[in-house]
Amino acid sequence: MGKVIAGITTSVDGYVAGPGDGPGVGLGKGGERLHNWVFGGPWTYDDEPDSEMAPEDAAWMEEAMSGLGAVVAGRWTYEAADHWGGENPWNLPFFIVTHRPEEQPEGGAFNFVGSLEDALAQAKEAAGDKHVHVMGGADLIRQALASGQVDELTIIVAPVILGGGKQLFEGFTEDIELEHKGVRQSQYATFIDYAVK
């Protein structure tokens, strides 16, 4: 059985998006800097990024991806990403947790599921011996942590203080001990891997 690995990029002050994130505005005001590491430098929603992920990050991403068998995201993330243009960006079974599973689009790119519990169960079955990645948003990662089903947590910290937006741990009141699995840093992010005790 694979593990459940939650992972998300935050600012130094703990935001996973700047103010006003959502459909058409992605990561909110200033929030695109959180993902500079993804594009290898500053980028905007209007232009194609003119740089590529740094080789060390690309190598990490490739290794991480090779261990994954399924991905779970929240409905807000799906909407804020503008449905990834209707195409599953992961090339893996992709489960979207939503209160309105009946709104699942045709085509089979996304599996809408009515609860985190069901989504994790289905994702684990689809992943087999591989890992399930809980990609966010913040609320879904909080739910997953609170449910005790997260085996590992990866926090990717972008070198920016946003001063506002959506906080990863907003309203989270659980006390959870973690254990270091490792850390690495590239120009645009610090990657910290934890095991949940």
Add this chain to the structure above:
Amino acid sequence: MGKVIAGITTSVDGYVAGPGDGPGVGLGKGGERLHNWVFGGPWTYDDEPDSEMAPEDAAWMEEAMSGLGAVVAGRWTYEAADHWGGENPWNLPFFIVTHRPEEQPEGGAFNFVGSLEDALAQAKEAAGDKHVHVMGGADLIRQALASGQVDELTIIVAPVILGGGKQLFEGFTEDIELEHKGVRQSQYATFIDYAVK
């Protein structure tokens, strides 16, 4: 002229103390785990820690200390630390920012100063070519960051989610870009050094 270096230990969810910190209770409920790295393992306020700082952390601390010429702390930190038993724990000029500088104790261990601006000015003068360390609390570090006077920021992340307490960036609304200076990890903490752009 030395730099102004702010540095503090936080939980993964951004707390510099657990719930109810203050005089007699130090870092609040569960907050003592933030400083496991200082004592090389779990410790309590009631017993002398029976372990020592890990050699790699001790080496880092020694190097960091050798560059420092003065330290600035907030009055709350001074009180929560129970005045460090009346003894300056740094063996360096130590400035305490307080609204009531007239309450400075006799003996010269601590220099009470009425504003952050004055404290930084006096600390810089005392430090000469060496660096000034702003050790906290959270409010003082936020003030220092907002004033534009911080050159470097070190966030020491302890591997625990506290789920409550005092947040480093509580109410902070500035947008500040940082640049990586480096990262390292030991058993009980991840040390991330940033330059403030």
